[in-house]
Amino acid sequence: MEPPCDACTAICCKFRGYDYSVILEPEEADAFPEAVRSLAENAMVIPSREGKCIFLDPNDKCSIYERRPIRCQQFNCTVGYRCKPDGRHSFLLEDYPKLVELIELRLKS
Numbered sequence: 001m002e003p004p005c006d007a008c009t010a011i012c013c014k015f016r017g018y019d020y021s022v023i024l025e026p027e028e029a030d031a032f033p034e035a036v037r038s039l040a041e042n043a044m045v046i047p048s049r050e051g052k053c054i055f056l057d058p059n060d061k062c063s064i065y066e067r068r069p070i071r072c073q074q075f076n077c078t079v080g081y082r083c084k085p086d087g088r089h090s091f092l093l094e095d096y097p098k099l100v101e102l103i104e105l106r107l108k109s
């Protein structure tokens, strides 16, 4: 299933309660001078600012899309759709019912 990125407002780039937006793979950390070490994650991370990735532009688009981190390239919110044994969604989808609506619209089309 394709994620509804064209209809979403970059929810996956907005993390409430975290001081980082993306954990970097060890081999790519040097490619991001903006990266900082997260002691909690024991890894280099891209920081967030005011609840958003520092690379998210005012139009909710990734300003470094062509060179975005590996985890951003791999992320697909639809994997979390009814992913739990009892049919519940991932935490991201449970926190954003609007995103579930978008996925269900995509499933019907």
Ligand code: SF4
Binding pocket: 012, 013, 021, 022, 046, 053, 054, 055, 056, 057, 061, 062, 063, 064, 065, 068, 069, 072
């Ligand atoms: S680097 Fe781009 S795709 Fe990754 S979280 Fe930040 S804005 Fe989103």
